Amino acid sequence: MNEDNLKEKEELKPSISFIEQFIAEDIKDGKNGGTIVTRFPPEPNGYLHIGHAKAICLDFGMAKKYGGKCNLRFDDTNPVKEDVEYVDSIKEDIHWLGFDWDNREYYASDYFGKLYNFAVELIKRGLAYIDDQSAEIISNQKGTPNQPGTVSPYRDRQVKESLDLFERMNKGEFEEGSRTLRAKVDMTSPNMDMRDPIIYRIIKSPHHRTGNKWNVYPMYDFAHGQSDYFEGITHSLCTLEFEVHRPLYDWFVEQLKTSDYRPRQIEFNRLNLTYTMMSKRKLLELVQEGNVKGWDDPRMPTLCGLRRRGYTPESIKRFVDLIGYTKVEAINDVSLLEHAVREDLNMKSPRVFGVLNPLKVIIQNYPEGQVENVELINNPEDENMGKRHVPFSKEVYIEQDDFMETPPNKFFRLAPGMEVRLKGAYIIKCEGFKKNPSTGIIEEVYCTYDKETRSGGSGSERKVKGTLHWVSAAHAADAEVRLYDRLFNHEDPSGQKDDDYRKFLNPDSLKILTGCKVEPSLLTAKPLEKFQFQRLGYFCVDSDSTESKLVFNRTVSLKDTWAKVNK
RNA sequence: UGACCCAUGGUGUAAUUGGCAACACGUUAGAUUUUGGUUCUAAAGAGUCCAGGUUCGAAACCUGGUGGGUCAACCA
Numbered sequence: 001m002n003e004d005n006l007k008e009k010e011e012l013k014p015s016i017s018f019i020e021q022f023i024a025e026d027i028k029d030g031k032n033g034g035t036i037v038t039r040f041p042p043e044p045n046g047y048l049h050i051g052h053a054k055a056i057c058l059d060f061g062m063a064k065k066y067g068g069k070c071n072l073r074f075d076d077t078n079p080v081k082e083d084v085e086y087v088d089s090i091k092e093d094i095h096w097l098g099f100d101w102d103n104r105e106y107y108a109s110d111y112f113g114k115l116y117n118f119a120v121e122l123i124k125r126g127l128a129y130i131d132d133q134s135a136e137i138i139s140n141q142k143g144t145p146n147q148p149g150t151v152s153p154y155r156d157r158q159v160k161e162s163l164d165l166f167e168r169m170n171k172g173e174f175e176e177g178s179r180t181l182r183a184k185v186d187m188t189s190p191n192m193d194m195r196d197p198i199i200y201r202i203i204k205s206p207h208h209r210t211g212n213k214w215n216v217y218p219m220y221d222f223a224h225g226q227s228d229y230f231e232g233i234t235h236s237l238c239t240l241e242f243e244v245h246r247p248l249y250d251w252f253v254e255q256l257k258t259s260d261y262r263p264r265q266i267e268f269n270r271l272n273l274t275y276t277m278m279s280k281r282k283l284l285e286l287v288q289e290g291n292v293k294g295w296d297d298p299r300m301p302t303l304c305g306l307r308r309r310g311y312t313p314e315s316i317k318r319f320v321d322l323i324g325y326t327k328v329e330a331i332n333d334v335s336l337l338e339h340a341v342r343e344d345l346n347m348k349s350p351r352v353f354g355v356l357n358p359l360k361v362i363i364q365n366y367p368e369g370q371v372e373n374v375e376l377i378n379n380p381e382d383e384n385m386g387k388r389h390v391p392f393s394k395e396v397y398i399e400q401d402d403f404m405e406t407p408p409n410k411f412f413r414l415a416p417g418m419e420v421r422l423k424g425a426y427i428i429k430c431e432g433f434k435k436n437p438s439t440g441i442i443e444e445v446y447c448t449y450d451k452e453t454r455s456g457g458s459g460s461e462r463k464v465k466g467t468l469h470w471v472s473a474a475h476a477a478d479a480e481v482r483l484y485d486r487l488f489n490h491e492d493p494s495g496q497k498d499d500d501y502r503k504f505l506n507p508d509s510l511k512i513l514t515g516c517k518v519e520p521s522l523l524t525a526k527p528l529e530k531f532q533f534q535r536l537g538y539f540c541v542d543s544d545s546t547e548s549k550l551v552f553n554r555t556v557s558l559k560d561t562w563a564k565v566n567k
Numbered sequence: 568u569g570a571c572c573c574a575u576g577g578u579g580u581a582a583u584u585g586g587c588a589a590c591a592c593g594u595u596a597g598a599u600u601u602u603g604g605u606u607c608u609a610a611a612g613a614g615u616c617c618a619g620g621u622u623c624g625a626a627a628c629c630u631g632g633u634g635g636g637u638c639a640a641c642c643a
Contacts, residue, residue: 015581015590043643078642135641144639146568180641190570192639201641220643243572244638267572274578280643322591324580326573329636333578336592346605381605412603421601455601467601535602562603 017325019266023062023235032234032261036068039233040094040101041108041224043075044086044208046280047295047302048093050316050337051271057320058237058268060099071231072101076109077223079207087208089295093303097313108223109209111230115218116170118226118256119181119200123162127255128199129154130165131182138180141187142195148188149195155184169202172215176202181216185251193248197221225249228263229256236265240327243267271323272331275486276301277494282501291505292487298542298553299487299509309484310530310540310555312348315341331492338556345530345538345555350378350385353423353469354518354533354552356481358397360473361414363428365448366394371472374455376424390519392425395473397517399535402468403445405433410565412466414445420466423534427453427464469534476517479550482542483511522550530555 016024027034040059042052063070072094076082094101122128131138131154143149162181169179181200189195199222206212225248228236236249246265253262272278278301286292286300295302298309306316319340323332373389398414407415414420419429428447435442452459490496490504522531527543537557545551 015583017580041643045643075643081642138641139639142639144568145570146639148569149639177641192570195639198641203641217641219641224643240572241637242643244570246571269573322579326580328573328580330579333592336579339592342604351602351604380600380602410603423601425601427601460601463601466603469602532602532604535604537604558602558604560603565603 017268018327019058019235019237019268019325020062020065022264022266023066026234026264027066035234036063036066037071037232037234038063038068038237039071039073039106039228039231041073041075041227041238042090043078043081044083044090045078045081046086046284047089047304049278049280049283049300049302050273050306050319051278051301052093053097053303053316054271054320054323054325055237055239056094056097056099057317058325062235062237068234069104070099070101071104071106071233073106073108073227073231075220075224075227076107076207076209077218077220079203079217080205082208084208089304093307096303096307097316106227106231107209108218108227109207111223111227112210112214112218114230115223115226116214116216119218119222120163120166122183122255123159123166123181125255126159126184128162128181128183129157130162130169130179131155131198132179135177138198142192143187145190145192151187152182152196155196166200166216169200170214170216172204174202176204178202183222183252185248191244191247193221193244194251197248221245221248222252225252225263225265226256229253229261232261233263236263238265238267239270240267240329241270267327268325269328269330271320272329272492273301273337274331274334274491275488275493276334277488277501279494282494286487291502298482299484307528308540308543309553310345310528310538311341312344312530315344318344334486341538341556342559345532347379347381349530349532349538351376351380351534352519352522352531353390353471354479354481354516354522354531354536354539355397355399355469355471355476356483356513356516356533356536357400358471358476358515358517359400359403359442359445361396361398361428361445361447361470363394363396363447363449364431368394370394371474372425372454374424388521390424390521391472391475392422392470393472393474396422396470397473397476398422398445398468398470400442402466403430403433403442405435405442408566413468414447414466418466419464420468421453421455421464422470423467424455425470426450426455427462469536471517471519473517475520477520477523477550479516479518479522479552481513481516481539481552481554483513483554485509485511516552518550518552523547525550532558 038059060070180198182196185194187195200216203217296304296308319337372392379385402413421427426449428449432446434444487509488504489506493501493504525541529541538555539552542551542553
């Protein structure tokens with residue numbers, strides 16, 4: 001093998017993330033029987049966003065690649081925050097992304113019985129105790145990261161007494177907040193998480209799955225690792241902020257284990273995107289305060305928002321693939337996400353004509369009443385997508401931006417005396433225009449067409465600098481088009497210590513255009529259908545769209561080098 | 568006055584685990600184009616946070632700094 005071959009081979013082998021390296025090593029070393037089982041563990045307290053997509057791709061992706069399974073597990077240990085509404089949307093979004101958990105749909109609440117028994121077991125072994133102190137006192141005793149904590153006076157309470165109290169807590173005999181169950185670990189540990197963490201608290205709100213069966217509920221730290229253990233998870237992948245929880249995770253598993261089997265927690269960096277934020281709490285505030293129209297507002301980084309905006313699952317997966325998994329706290333440029341959708345939609349979406357800001361062009365020498373159905377290619381990237389016919393007539397709409405009374409240098413569009421091609425039809429020449437004398441607005445443009453230049457015809461090889469999209473006035477369908485811009489005008493709106501994120505809300509993040517004109521073939525377009533409005537961008541039929549009122553969302557504009565030059 | 572984690576072009580990641588710092592996005596040119604799209608070609612842009620050390624050789628290993636992050640919910 002020569003050097004070139006070697007090089008080529010290397011390029012074919014994509015580098016794998018540090019997580020995948022760990023997984024591959026574990027499997028190779030025969031850990032846990034050389035198997036891999038992962039899990040995606042959302043809390044059903046909100047909608048999934050693109051950050052979750054990153055976790056989903058990893059959890060399901062690794063399992064698939066290494067011949068294992070990935071479970072869906074709802075981390076529903078806090079009944080006051082959770083709801084079935086969210087369970088359904090989470091499942092829908094995972095499926096939309098293209099992943100499936102077969103029948104392995106689990107709930108941490110399924111393990112409440114086992115968890116309770118394990119807690120009892122820990123009490124019996126002297127490793128847990130009931131604390132009667134208030135939250136405030138416990139917090140004070142915990143110390144600070146710099147100072148060790150002090151032990152609770154209840155730490156050495158009799159096992160029998162703790163057992164009895166725990167049982168009565170669960171029977172509902174005590175008020176919320178009056179007592180907790182704590183693990184007896186180490187109040188002097190430099191890791192705050194290990195300072196006798198609270199593992200059970202009294203909550204009297206009904207749980208969305210177990211109703212009023214329980215009055216005590218396990219904390220995250222007492223549920224997650226154990227749930228992993230019960231399900232035979234081998235690799236428990238989570239985000240960086242859980243790094244400090246790992247010693248406790250391992251501590252509980254150590255108390256629980258009955259064999260060599262061990263789940264392994266590995267942490268990776270969260271997905272951050274410029275000009276938006278991922279905090280579920282803050283996204284909820286945006287919805288509640290009316291700064292967006294709902295969880296699925298196309299400006300939201302939620303999966304349902306991105307879906308409504310016109311993003312494809314493939315583009316999101318591609319994006320996730322491009323940014324990778326590391327331990328660096330990174331903030332990813334949205335332009336990479338936009339690149340990913342454009343790349344995908346360029347291959348997939350049919351081209352159509354849509355005029356956002358119509359300007360009427362009258363072709364003076366075109367016969368009155370004549371209509372020609374001109375043929376257009378649906379997608380130059382994919383011949384299989386075929387062709388379509390679009391009606392052309394004496395009066396057409398073009399984009400207001402495509403005409404200028406006094407054009408700057410290198411303006412390849414319509415202006416007095418200039419020629420352009422109407423794509424798929426004829427070359428036209430601007431002979432004049434009508435301007436409203438009081439407003440200065442151009443109201444009509446008058447042209448003549450060169451009959452010999454019809455596309456596909458014998459004179460069609462004549463070149464002009466510009467080609468415009470257009471819609472026949474008599475045949476156009478009306479549409480509303482919603483243009484979206486970044487929700488915030490700061491790269492990191494929620495990361496500013498002195499400023500509230502609301503300060504950075506972009507007042508122009510949504511622009512609604514009415515009276516847009518689109519080609520008649522779009523009349524039958526259905527919600528979520530995607531198109532490229534030629535020369536403008538990618539658009540998606542909104543769920544508000546009806547047969548009598550078409551509504552499109554702009555997913556992303558096309559790259560526009562003219563707009564750049566023009567600046 | 569802590570523990571743990573992190574630091575590579577503008578951004579995100581690579582570097583066959585000690586051997587010529589590479590890729591993608593973005594940017595800038597040029598070519599192609601009946602989309603100022605796409606595609607193609609090229610260029611600019613980091614010498615790897617800093618200072619020492621080990622080594623023939625360090626982005627990688629060691630020591631010490633600096634900077635950033637996480638941890639003190641009866642949230643997850």
